[in-house]
Amino acid sequence: MELVRRQFDYWATTYRRTWKGSIISSFVNPLLFLSAMGVGLGGYVDDSSGPQSLGGVSYLAFLAPGLLATTALQTAVSESSFAVYGKFKWNKVYSSMTATPLRVVDILNGNLLYVGFRLATTCAVFLIVLAAFGVAGSIAGALGALLSAVLVGMACTTPVFGYSAWIKTDAAFAVLFRLGLIPMFLFSGAFFPVDQMPDTIEWLAYLTPVWHGVELCRGFTLGSAELWPGVGHVGYLLVWIAVGWLWARTAFQRRLVEASS
Amino acid sequence: MQQTTDIDPLVRARGLTKSYGHVEAVRGIDVDVRPGETFGFLGPNGAGKSSAMRMIAAVSPVSAGELRILDLDPATDGPAIRARIGVCPQEDSLDMEITVRENLTVYGRYFGLSRAECRERADELLDFVQLADKAGDSVEELSGGMKRRLTIARSLINRPELLLLDEPTTGLDPQARHLVWERLFRLKQQGVTLVLTTHYMDEAEQLCDRLVVMDNGVIVAAGSPQELIAAYSTKEVTELRFGAGEHEAVASKVSDLAERVEVLPDRLLLYTDEGEAAAIAVHERGLRPIAVLVRRSTLEDVFLRLTGRTLVD
Numbered sequence: 001m002e003l004v005r006r007q008f009d010y011w012a013t014t015y016r017r018t019w020k021g022s023i024i025s026s027f028v029n030p031l032l033f034l035s036a037m038g039v040g041l042g043g044y045v046d047d048s049s050g051p052q053s054l055g056g057v058s059y060l061a062f063l064a065p066g067l068l069a070t071t072a073l074q075t076a077v078s079e080s081s082f083a084v085y086g087k088f089k090w091n092k093v094y095s096s097m098t099a100t101p102l103r104v105v106d107i108l109n110g111n112l113l114y115v116g117f118r119l120a121t122t123c124a125v126f127l128i129v130l131a132a133f134g135v136a137g138s139i140a141g142a143l144g145a146l147l148s149a150v151l152v153g154m155a156c157t158t159p160v161f162g163y164s165a166w167i168k169t170d171a172a173f174a175v176l177f178r179l180g181l182i183p184m185f186l187f188s189g190a191f192f193p194v195d196q197m198p199d200t201i202e203w204l205a206y207l208t209p210v211w212h213g214v215e216l217c218r219g220f221t222l223g224s225a226e227l228w229p230g231v232g233h234v235g236y237l238l239v240w241i242a243v244g245w246l247w248a249r250t251a252f253q254r255r256l257v258e259a260s261s
Numbered sequence: 262m263q264q265t266t267d268i269d270p271l272v273r274a275r276g277l278t279k280s281y282g283h284v285e286a287v288r289g290i291d292v293d294v295r296p297g298e299t300f301g302f303l304g305p306n307g308a309g310k311s312s313a314m315r316m317i318a319a320v321s322p323v324s325a326g327e328l329r330i331l332d333l334d335p336a337t338d339g340p341a342i343r344a345r346i347g348v349c350p351q352e353d354s355l356d357m358e359i360t361v362r363e364n365l366t367v368y369g370r371y372f373g374l375s376r377a378e379c380r381e382r383a384d385e386l387l388d389f390v391q392l393a394d395k396a397g398d399s400v401e402e403l404s405g406g407m408k409r410r411l412t413i414a415r416s417l418i419n420r421p422e423l424l425l426l427d428e429p430t431t432g433l434d435p436q437a438r439h440l441v442w443e444r445l446f447r448l449k450q451q452g453v454t455l456v457l458t459t460h461y462m463d464e465a466e467q468l469c470d471r472l473v474v475m476d477n478g479v480i481v482a483a484g485s486p487q488e489l490i491a492a493y494s495t496k497e498v499t500e501l502r503f504g505a506g507e508h509e510a511v512a513s514k515v516s517d518l519a520e521r522v523e524v525l526p527d528r529l530l531l532y533t534d535e536g537e538a539a540a541i542a543v544h545e546r547g548l549r550p551i552a553v554l555v556r557r558s559t560l561e562d563v564f565l566r567l568t569g570r571t572l573v574d
Contacts (some may be wrong), residue, residue, distance in 0.1 A: 010367045099348035100371035101340040102381035
């Protein structure tokens with residue numbers, strides 16, 4: 001842990017250069033989405049299908065936790081795709097770190113902690129906006145939703161770290177974004193219940209970490225969380241984090257230590 | 262060779278080997294680096310110098326053979342070794358997103374230095390590499406030579422006992438190279454042990470007390486620059502330039518004028534202890550070269566003799 005702590009100043013220095021912009025966009029994004037989709041589209045949905053269609057809640061309240069979880073997904077991917085790849089390929093920051101007492105695993109964990117911090121701040125700001133719309137739930141519910149969002153964010157982060165360390169060119173990100181990020185964003189139950197979809201897609205949604213994150217966040221903000229499904233979601237997300245971490249560690253090790261240059 | 266075998270070497274390699282899959286980049290080399298000396302790996306690109314350096318930097322694992330650095334085993338004591346050495350990689354690997362000074366202060370923290378120590382050390386080092394007036398600039402604004410000096414400063418942040426420099430002046434213009442050499446020479450005078458790789462024979466001659474010549478992953482010769490020149494070349498070299506394509510034919514007419522004649526695509530090299538005399542004798546035979554140059558032998562000649570190839574293609 002001492003070797004991870006030594007990287008604090010690096011990440012703090014990097015963050016200091018971008019924090020203002022990142023906080024502002026953390027406010028503006030949910031504001032736009034909730035206004036357009038929650039209030040605008042939501043009003044239309046509620047009028048035409050009645051409140052019973054979403055289990056008695058407004059579309060805005062249904063959508064809000066879904067957007068929270070997908071924001072965690074987007075933050076995770078943006079902090080672990082080009083941001084990670086570039087530190088191998090463009091400015092060789094990781095490589096310069098390997099010449100110090102830091103081990104590869106310390107470098108990986110230091111960066112993951114930073115992403116965890118970014119997830120926590122972005123999602124906390126998001127929840128403040130949700131509270132302004134009156135859809136953040138109780139204080140305990142909002143805190144539970146925050147933890148859930150960070151958890152699903154990390155479940156998306158560790159595998160993308162592995163991917164970014166593994167690929168040879170940045171063109172490979174197009175595949176990740178088109179086949180991973182966008183489908184997960186659209187079809188993981190954030191915007192509509194997945195049982196609306198054909199069985200195959202429904203089951204694919206259950207496999208993604210994001211659906212479990214959406215379910216957890218929704219359970220907390222709506223106050224409808226149940227123990228055993230919740231434990232299942234948390235466990236499933238922890239498996240994603242663990243498997244992704246193992247892949248990332250292997251890929252980092254290969255790229256930084258075993259490669260010929 | 263220096264007779265200082267009673268002092269423990271800072272780096273000791275025996276049969277050191279590095280392979281990547283089926284490719285052997287380093288094929289069993291023996292090296293001793295002694296405290297206070299400047300030790301060089303001279304060889305062309307692809308000779309295995311950088312692979313050897315990455316093992317000595319305790320980053321790249323040893324494939325076979327034995328390696329001790331500061332009397333520690335890199336396989337088990339990597340972090341402890343890296344805490345006491347400095348590494349200046351071939352590519353600068355500076356962080357472009359933070360300032361010149363932050364590149365040093367942030368790096369010092371990785372070695373466990375306090376923030377106050379990092380600040381103090383960063384200012385000292387920026388003075389040392391003559392970048393104090395650039396402290397608050399972004400790295401992107403620096404020239405190639407300045408970036409290299411900043412990388413050298415960064416590698417000194419932990420007051421290393423051993424400094425590794427991989428191709429310290431590759432890609433720099435002559436003026437920038439001399440500035441780097443001058444700083445490295447100062448470090449040497451301060452007693453820092455330097456290990457460097459280079460494919461420039463002038464760099465090796467200027468800086469190295471002892472060096473090994475590497476080719477194809479093996480050491481083909483070892484010694485001080487003077488010893489190597491004495492052992493593998495003559496005192497002087499007479500360079501003759503004729504028209505393109507004539508060099509082979511001329512070579513046979515002058516072969517008795519020198520101990521050895523080398524034919525290069527653009528010139529003939531006559532190896533002799535009496536360069537001027539050889540040049541006169543060439544003229545007496547009625548040969549009229551376009552250009553004649555008499556010079557002292559260099560490590561380039563040593564390399565040519567050992568491998569039949571020039572260092573910089």
